[in-house]
Amino acid sequence: MRATSAKHNSLVLDRRSFLAGAAATLFVPVTLTVTARSAAAAATGVGAYIRVGDDNTVTLITGQTEMGQGIGSGLAQIMAEELMLDWAQVRFEHAPVLPATYGLPGWGVQLTGGSTSTMMWYTPLRTASAKAAQRLRAAAALTHGGTQDQWSLAVGGKLTHPTYGQKTFASVLGQIANTSEPASVSFAGTKRIVGQPVRRLDLAGKVDGSAVFGMDVMVPGMVFASVIHCPTITGKVKSCPTTASGALAVVNLGDAVAVVAKNTWLAMRIAQSLQSKVTWSLPANPALLDSTALATTAQALQDQATPPNLKAYESAGVPDDKLGLLDATYKTPFLAHACMEVLNATVSVTRTNGTVTFVELWLPTQGQSFIPATVRSVPGLSTLTDAQIKVNSMLCGGGFGRKIEQDYVLQAVKIAAAVGKPVKLTWSRPQDFKNDKYRPCASMHVRMGADANGIKAMVYRNISASINFQHGSNPEDTGAVAGAVKLPYSIANRRIEFAPLPTGVPLGYWRSVGESYNTFAVESAIDELALKLGQDPIDYRLRMLTNDQRATRLLQTLKAAPGYTSMNAARRGVAFLKGFNSYVALAVEIALDTAGMIKVTKAHYVIDCGVVINPNAVEAQMQGGLVHGIYSALYNRVTFVNGVPQVQNFSNYRVLRPRDMPQVSVSILEGDPTTAMPGGIGEAGVPCVAPAIANAYHRLRGTRVRELPFHPGATMSEG
Amino acid sequence: MILFRTPLAFLPDTSQQPVPSGASRKREGKDIAMAQVSFILNGSAKTVTVDSIKTPLLWVLRDVIGLTGTKYGCGVEICGACTVMVNGRPEKSCDTTIGEVAGANIMTIEGLKSDPLGARLQKAWLQYQVPQCGFCQSGMLMAAYGRLKAGESVSSTANGIPNLCQCGTFQRVKDAIMAIPTIA
Numbered sequence: 001m002r003a004t005s006a007k008h009n010s011l012v013l014d015r016r017s018f019l020a021g022a023a024a025t026l027f028v029p030v031t032l033t034v035t036a037r038s039a040a041a042a043a044t045g046v047g048a049y050i051r052v053g054d055d056n057t058v059t060l061i062t063g064q065t066e067m068g069q070g071i072g073s074g075l076a077q078i079m080a081e082e083l084m085l086d087w088a089q090v091r092f093e094h095a096p097v098l099p100a101t102y103g104l105p106g107w108g109v110q111l112t113g114g115s116t117s118t119m120m121w122y123t124p125l126r127t128a129s130a131k132a133a134q135r136l137r138a139a140a141a142l143t144h145g146g147t148q149d150q151w152s153l154a155v156g157g158k159l160t161h162p163t164y165g166q167k168t169f170a171s172v173l174g175q176i177a178n179t180s181e182p183a184s185v186s187f188a189g190t191k192r193i194v195g196q197p198v199r200r201l202d203l204a205g206k207v208d209g210s211a212v213f214g215m216d217v218m219v220p221g222m223v224f225a226s227v228i229h230c231p232t233i234t235g236k237v238k239s240c241p242t243t244a245s246g247a248l249a250v251v252n253l254g255d256a257v258a259v260v261a262k263n264t265w266l267a268m269r270i271a272q273s274l275q276s277k278v279t280w281s282l283p284a285n286p287a288l289l290d291s292t293a294l295a296t297t298a299q300a301l302q303d304q305a306t307p308p309n310l311k312a313y314e315s316a317g318v319p320d321d322k323l324g325l326l327d328a329t330y331k332t333p334f335l336a337h338a339c340m341e342v343l344n345a346t347v348s349v350t351r352t353n354g355t356v357t358f359v360e361l362w363l364p365t366q367g368q369s370f371i372p373a374t375v376r377s378v379p380g381l382s383t384l385t386d387a388q389i390k391v392n393s394m395l396c397g398g399g400f401g402r403k404i405e406q407d408y409v410l411q412a413v414k415i416a417a418a419v420g421k422p423v424k425l426t427w428s429r430p431q432d433f434k435n436d437k438y439r440p441c442a443s444m445h446v447r448m449g450a451d452a453n454g455i456k457a458m459v460y461r462n463i464s465a466s467i468n469f470q471h472g473s474n475p476e477d478t479g480a481v482a483g484a485v486k487l488p489y490s491i492a493n494r495r496i497e498f499a500p501l502p503t504g505v506p507l508g509y510w511r512s513v514g515e516s517y518n519t520f521a522v523e524s525a526i527d528e529l530a531l532k533l534g535q536d537p538i539d540y541r542l543r544m545l546t547n548d549q550r551a552t553r554l555l556q557t558l559k560a561a562p563g564y565t566s567m568n569a570a571r572r573g574v575a576f577l578k579g580f581n582s583y584v585a586l587a588v589e590i591a592l593d594t595a596g597m598i599k600v601t602k603a604h605y606v607i608d609c610g611v612v613i614n615p616n617a618v619e620a621q622m623q624g625g626l627v628h629g630i631y632s633a634l635y636n637r638v639t640f641v642n643g644v645p646q647v648q649n650f651s652n653y654r655v656l657r658p659r660d661m662p663q664v665s666v667s668i669l670e671g672d673p674t675t676a677m678p679g680g681i682g683e684a685g686v687p688c689v690a691p692a693i694a695n696a697y698h699r700l701r702g703t704r705v706r707e708l709p710f711h712p713g714a715t716m717s718e719g
Numbered sequence: 720m721i722l723f724r725t726p727l728a729f730l731p732d733t734s735q736q737p738v739p740s741g742a743s744r745k746r747e748g749k750d751i752a753m754a755q756v757s758f759i760l761n762g763s764a765k766t767v768t769v770d771s772i773k774t775p776l777l778w779v780l781r782d783v784i785g786l787t788g789t790k791y792g793c794g795v796e797i798c799g800a801c802t803v804m805v806n807g808r809p810e811k812s813c814d815t816t817i818g819e820v821a822g823a824n825i826m827t828i829e830g831l832k833s834d835p836l837g838a839r840l841q842k843a844w845l846q847y848q849v850p851q852c853g854f855c856q857s858g859m860l861m862a863a864y865g866r867l868k869a870g871e872s873v874s875s876t877a878n879g880i881p882n883l884c885q886c887g888t889f890q891r892v893k894d895a896i897m898a899i900p901t902i903a
Contacts, residue, residue, distance in 0.1 A: 069851070200848055202723075202850075203848060207841045207856060208825065218785055224782060261893075262770065263782035264791070265782075340798070340852065340883070340886075342792075391862050396852060399852075429794055614895035621887075624888065626887065627889060645754055649793055650793050650796075653798060657875065657883065658880055719796070
């Protein structure tokens with residue numbers, strides 16, 4: 001995978017290798033030898049992923065970041081099933097950065113994103129856990145007597161033998177090193193824990209304040225920092241003061257100015273007050289950073305027969321002479337991530353005789369693999385080995401793709417290196433909004449020919465800001481057309497093409513990425529056709545999905561669901577997604593308030609995510625994806641005026657409050673037990689929301705909204 | 720590494736020299752009044768020394784005292800992640816100065832379980848598996864607690880608390896609050 005820390009300290013993930021990794025042969029990257037320890041310490045590992053405590057707790061050590069999606073617990077469920085554990089004895093913890101061991105299997109990159117964690121770890125972790133079970137039995141024989149075959153696992157982390165009775169996992173750990181890697185495994189074949197709505201392991205700390213997020217890390221002797229960036233995005237520091245009243249230090253970071261102080265509030269306040277004393281080098285081409293100019297350019301590129309770097313990502317048949325029923329352009333804006341936990345990182349730099357010998361970081365991150373290179377990119381730190389860089393991955397207060405980036409990490413390392421004390425860098429909320437890696441804006445021109453039986457031809461051109469293109473690594477961007485290619489609908493004649501919209505606005509991965517805009521266009525367009533042809537929106541889709549049994553079952557389930565039939569059809573809309581290796585159908589019912597603003601009153605999801613690890617988690621991700629989709633579709637856009645982002649805080653980036661929550665129900669379809677794999681759930685709930693609302697709105701008002709958000713300029717509702 | 724800790728396990732070295740209350744010292748030509756402020760925190764008497772009594776309570780709790788359960792989300796009283804109880808009312812600590820709470824009775828998320836209603840809320844939150852990332856939940860719980868404690872109904876509280884949650888846990892927040900009458 002290519003991962004370059006490039007011009008704007010943004011990450012470029014080659015989506016093709018990302019997806020190819022998921023399809024590659026999955027192997028177990030770990031050898032089940034005990035981690036090397038000092039002679040005095042007792043052995044506690046059964047392989048790199050499993051640690052057994054003296055109290056018979058069993059901890060999963062995972063490279064996947066818990067950021068609310070429940071992955072720590074979900075993967076621990078998989079481990080617990082094969083080891084026949086009681087859920088009460090199970091724990092999870094974030095692994096150190098060691099991509100060869102903890103990176104996504106088949107890919108070797110330690111990151112969390114793309115809804116890949118469960119899918120890619122399912123078989124390797126089951127295998128590693130089943131192998132661990134076999135080794136525990138062999139170790140029991142070595143420890144207590146008898147042969148491996150005579151020992152079996154019993155529920156609760158126990159080993160049993162007809163003669164020697166019941167022993168704990170902990171009692172046999174000393175002999176694990178003397179057992180060998182089993183050649184093959186058989187799985188437990190039970191569903192005691194996997195598939196059950198067991199309680200997530202991280203909840204207790206999240207209701208009593210003891211959970212340690214990145215922002216909560218406390219290191220003895222630490223000082224606190226915050227930053228200001230150029231008000232024109234991507235501007236650089238030209239000159240800045242070297243001191244500030246009340247500050248412990250002022251550090252020029254190149255892309256920002258940091259203030260170090262005795263507490264975060266002081267650091268934020270003093271940093272903000274320095275804005276008038278810093279001079280900035282502005283970016284060369286403000287037109288590439290201006291929303292009005294970008295919109296004009298996007299339309300011009302749509303109108304050009306062959307815009308630069310145009311590429312067809314999917315072609316079939318001859319669509320161009322079969323169009324004529326729909327010609328529509330859908331537009332979606334830049335969006336911010338707005339995680340509840342702003343960007344932060346805590347870094348401690350150790351020097352011996354003036355040379356840096358050790359760097360330790362504590363931070364919320366989705367991108368562990370990229371951190372060592374980030375550290376080494378700081379002057380004076382380039383020769384640090386991996387062993388001299390210790391990364392503590394903390395809990396993330398939301399990620400959504402923002403925390404895979406390295407910009408805030410780099411800043412924190414530079415500050416720590418400059419001040420010689422442990423430093424906690426915390427961005428202010430306004431800086432977090434104004435210096436995001438934004439969800440790319442997109443223009444999607446859709447032309448279709450269709451009749452009552454389905455879509456005969458489709459020409460789809462996506463002109464969008466492209467991460468790959470911006471960084472010059474690759475003008476192709478398969479991620480930019482995700483949600484428009486590989487549609488399960490039978491459309492015999494089609495061409496799906498993309499050309500990049502040049503822009504200087506920093507771009508990043510936003511929950512559901514390409515699907516977050518392409519699904520809006522596709523599912524809106526299909527609905528426009530259905531309305532024109534007098535077709536039921538579900539039946540019309542079903543007619544084009546006869547080759548896809550899972551899609552068919554999904555939509556039939558939606559159509560028959562009380563959650564669907566109880567909605568007022570005159571203000572109800574549906575949308576469908578096959579994506580992230582899952583199938584999702586969503587129906588929403590909307591109403592308008594006295595000011596004409598849309599309110600979603602009801603929502604019903606049907607999801608087929610193959611193997612269900614935890615139905616409670618699936619439901620939670622649909623509930624949460626719905627909220628994320630609603631506020632984004634109804635209210636959100638980030639616009640730029642000559643590079644100045646027109647967003648300040650939640651004050652003018654409206655999101656939902658509890659009173660806005662619709663009644664939501666979720667039904668989960670189980671996959672075929674013999675063939676199913678776990679599909680993604682973290683992103684799958686988002687893409688259907690905007691089109692479902694647009695489709696409901698069309699039925700309610702008779703007008704079609706093709707540009708998001710529905711209510712631009714919305715400000716936060718009263719508290 | 721530790722993802723969950725006992726509160727107060729880590730305390731920052733604030734490197735602040737204690738001075739008598741009300742004393743001031745000159746630094747770079749400016750008068751900065753260091754002050755000691757006393758209040759009740761989660762049932763115990765507490766005194767902090769701060770450079771400025773304008774320091775928001777949020778940051779005294781987090782950076783000075785080391786109680787990080789109360790969160791920073793926006794700094795402008797919109798998101799509610801910083802909600803604590805001050806003299807029996809839910810307040811946004813990001814915009815409440817430490818000077819304003821001299822002598823006050825403060826409860827943070829770390830003290831919530833000491834009140835049976837608070838403990839029931841936490842139990843409901845676990846039963847309904849409310850948190851996702853969890854960052855907003857301290858404030859969410861304190862806001863709900865504040866209203867219920869004042870006698871507001873569960874349905875009014877469930878709809879009334881203003882707290883933001885970017886993970887979108889609102890369905891379960893409401894379910895958990897509505898279930899309070901059935902939770903011992």
